[in-house]
Amino acid sequence: AQTVTQSQPEMSVQEAETVTLSCTYDTSESDYYLFWYKQPPSRQMILVIRQEAYKQQNATENRFSVNFQKAAKSFSLKISDSQLGDAAMYFCASYNFGNEKLTFGTGTRLTIIP
Template identity: 95%
Template sequence: AQTVTQSQPEMSVQEAETVTLSCTYDTSESNYYLFWYKQPPSRQMILVIRQEAYKQQNATENRFSVNFQKAAKSFSLKISDSQLGDTAMYFCAFMKLGNEKLTFGTGTRLTIIP
């Protein structure tokens, strides 16, 4: 079974600074997807970024980028030029290719300080 670990329960950073959220996972699979989801106070789950394990290039979406280290089973999220709207819970998630089941980590609560 797959497990996803987020070792930082809470983080805070000043507005406009850069912050990195950590995620590690454990799997014996070689083909899979990794995701970062954002959950603001409204509780809506919003996809931030996804990474296919077969791609060596790290995914980027505007101010959001990942550092995917497949051998180390590490998948960190970097938020650049952080904004007040980035305040939210952030969940790392894993999906095995061909399987519809998402496995989530326990989340990191990120607070952006004005």
């Protein structure tokens, strides 16, 4: 079974600064995908970034980037130049090819301080 752990229930960052959200996972699969989802106050889940486990290069999407450490089973999200619109719950998730399911962490609530 896959597990995803987010050890930071809440984080805060000053506007325009950089923040890193932590995530660790455990899987017996050799091939898997990892995701970060954002859930703003509207509660719609929005896909932020994806990382394929077979790729060594860290994924980036504009101000969002990941630090993927496969051996350590760590998958952190870095948000640069934080903006007020980045305030949300952030969920880390892993995708299991065997059963086509996503396993979610418990989330980190990110607050942006103006």
